[in-house]
Structures are given as structure tokens and as C-alpha cells.
Amino acid sequence: KAGVTQTPRYLIKTRGQQVTLSCSPISGHRSVSWYQQTPGQGLQFLFEYFSETQRNKGNFPGRFSGRQFSNSRSEMNVSTLELGDSALYLCASKPLGTLTDTQYFGPGTRLTVL
């Protein structure tokens, strides 16, 4: 089975622009979560989608949004980029989205905001 894939792997944007990142989960997985990793804050949870519905959300401003499609692929969008949004963005998928499922992480998208 193919693993979790994320595109693009690297991205450079300027302040004020918006960006869309994509995540394709492992086939059959219905839960997709997104995380931000920065040197200062470490890993932080952004949101989780299950069957096209946002099920949980972390403490991030409304500039961060996401969605999930019927094939479980997910996108996250960041509008009006700020320098502090430079980070590694990781997505992870789980089979059924229950509390006891192991998450499988993608390789991440490294976003640099200039």
C-alpha cells in the first residue's frame, strides 16, 4: 500500500499570499489530521477531518482552514501568509478515526514565507 503523500514537498511564498497544501491518505483511511511544526513551538495540532467533516480543531487563527473530499484527500489553506507561518506542515491518516488507531504521517510540506 502506498503511504501518505503530500504535495508539494517544498514551497516558497511571500507575506500576504495564500497557499494550499494537499494530502492523500493511505487508501481506505478516512481520518486526516494536519499538524504544524516549527523550531520554536514544536508540533502543534491544526485540525482533523473525518468523512468530509471537521471533527476537531486546534488553537490556530481563522486564516488556517481545511477541507476533505469524498475520496478522503484533504487540503489545507493558509490565507494572508505571515513570516511566522514558515513551518513544516504534516498530515497524518488513520483507518477509522477512532481513538485507538495509529496515525501514519506523510513526509510533510516545508513552507517558507519571505
Added chain:
Amino acid sequence: KNEVEQSPQNLTAQEGEFITINCSYSVGISALHWLQQHPGGGIVSLFMLSSGKKKHGRLIATINIQEKHSSLHITASHPRDSAVYICAAENYGGSQGNLIFGKGTKLSVKP
């Protein structure tokens, strides 16, 4: 104070040594995860446990729910074990979302 604390932050060991990484948490959890992150960013889930002890190869993870403490042990460490090890508390429905992460322990194993 962070809700998930790891120690030590950095750890250097000689090949073959027994290694312990500690994780303490202050929130109620449904499970505790141990993750491994290699240079380049890729993360692998090592263990998910809610009680007792789990073993996989040279890696052992334990959790004490009453003391809100978990440990990750590596026996007979090897240079390929060099990575950042992260513990994460699964706190479903909490204000920070479904995983709260520690800051990580950077392990370097010298040959």
C-alpha cells in the same frame, strides 16, 4: 508549563548503551504516543499505549497512568537510532485538539 514535558532535551550515547527517555503529562489522556522523527522531517509512529508496556524489537515503552508518566527505552542502542523522539498525549476533544506534543528528545548515538 507545557502539558507534555519530555526529558532530557538532548541525549548523547555510545553504541550499545541502554537509553531511557521520559515523558510526563498533566492532562487526561486516552492514549500516549511515541514518535520518531529522522532528519528531513519524516515521522514514524513507534507506539501507542494506554496502559502497561509494549515492546517492538529493541524498543520498549511503558506508561504509568496514576503517575501520568511514560518512558521509552532503547536497548543495545545503534547509530541508526539517532533521531528526535517525541511523545504525544492523545486528549480527544480537548482545547488543543487530539494530540498534544512534547518538545522532543534529540538522541545521538555514537559508534
